[in-house]
Amino acid sequence: MIYFKYVKMALKSLAQYRLSLLLTTIGQLAATALAFLSMWLLFDRFGTLDGYSFGEVALTFCVTLTAFAFTECFFRGFDTFSHMIRQGTFDRVLLRPRGTVLQVIGSTVEFSRLGRLAVSVTMLLWAIGNSGFEWTILKGVALMLMLISGVFIFAGVFILGATVCFWTMDGLEFINIFTDGAREFASYPLTIYAKRVTQFFTFIIPYGCINYLPLTYITGRSDNPLYALTPLFGIAFIIPCFLLWRWGVRHYLSTGN
């Protein structure tokens, strides 16, 4: 597939800067580990978070982190899309006989984020092992769906942020609120926040689908197996994002250059 050629190319170009790659990977690794450590320290101080145990929050935290790390690794092209617009390289993309989405995704593959992904996955496995829930097949499926759905939602938000660039011609810093900021919100069960926030992150950007809805089933708070399937709604979030993107492409005016 053509995407893997892009990945191979990115790998080869990175191999030229080994020291830099190593240092960045270590930094990313420490950043993730320290974020997890901080959460553990808070539980050490407070014991419980609004009725949620450390195991439950750790699972939520790691699912969000893993999905975000995966998205950042492979969909980063949309995050840095404003450069493409400003330098006019998007014109080149339009001339090629392939889909725009594929080409933008392929333009940047951030292997430095692999360190973050590796730590996230390790922590997720640890969280699964130490959660103390009774795992069943359906719960396993729910967890997989949470991860997949998470990647789709974060990718959707990245695409939305990039779509805005068609009009602003520049990256909007405040999009970070919906990516980095939302990751921060979604790292904890959304029900602990004020009601408005919970509603926003359930109905507008469906982080709830990878957060407390399937979690109520996995943790055994509810026996209704329908909760296990809620992540599917999160996957559907990509459809309107994709349509908006296509609409944006049609309205694209080049910056020249």
Place this chain on the structure above:
Amino acid sequence: MRAYAGMFRMKFIAGLQYRAAAWAGISTQFVWGFALIMLYQAFYRSSSAALPMEWGQLVSYIWLQQAFLALIMLWSQDGDLLSQITNGQVAYELCRPYDLFGLWYFRLLAGRLSSVLLRFVPVIVIAMMIPSPYRLVLPPDLGAFGLFVLSIAFSSFLVVAISMFIYILTFITLSSVGARLAVGVLSDFLMGALIPIPLMPDWLQRILDWLPFRYIADLPLRLYSGNIVGADAFRQIAVQMVWLLLLLLAGKLWFNRVLRNVVVQGG
């Protein structure tokens, strides 16, 4: 001395031009502030044990941290200067008949001060007007406020003194990415930007007391809310000054040594 003042003024005025970036930063910092406060609200709801920080103290800790983020964060550095080191343009800087350490020190200081000056007032004003559980309250007395101002002034000198080590490391490794990320990530945790230091376990707090980082952000914020008072407050400000002098001295010595061995890249 006039050269330093000139460099400071130049960078300071240039920094004040970036107003659009400042507004974006302010809105982001608001969302972060709210997210953190709501998270701690949930934690405080669920605990009945005695906590080392009153609710008001915690809220002011979070808001002040967001308001002064541009001043205290070590991951934000002068990208121009860093790329000059890696692409060899630093050769021009080396030709100048000034003490480069001092010149760069004031350049970095001006960059930080101008960027925080554009940001901190709106955050503080709005944080003081929002409704009660989220509101930033006034310091308990005038003394606490005075100590806060004194200490945050030393903080800005201290954070630049530590920043200089990132530039020294960039001279050595010829890549700014690693040094910046490593120092940035570690200092975030060690200065209490990830979770407030008073909420950490005692054994960890004792370790952090022996490192310079918590004197950047943790000390002034706790002086403001009256979490650190009396003789202890003065003692800790003294420690802050000692760290400042030590790091300035060590940085200057190491900087000059590195400059003697510098290899200019590129042509």
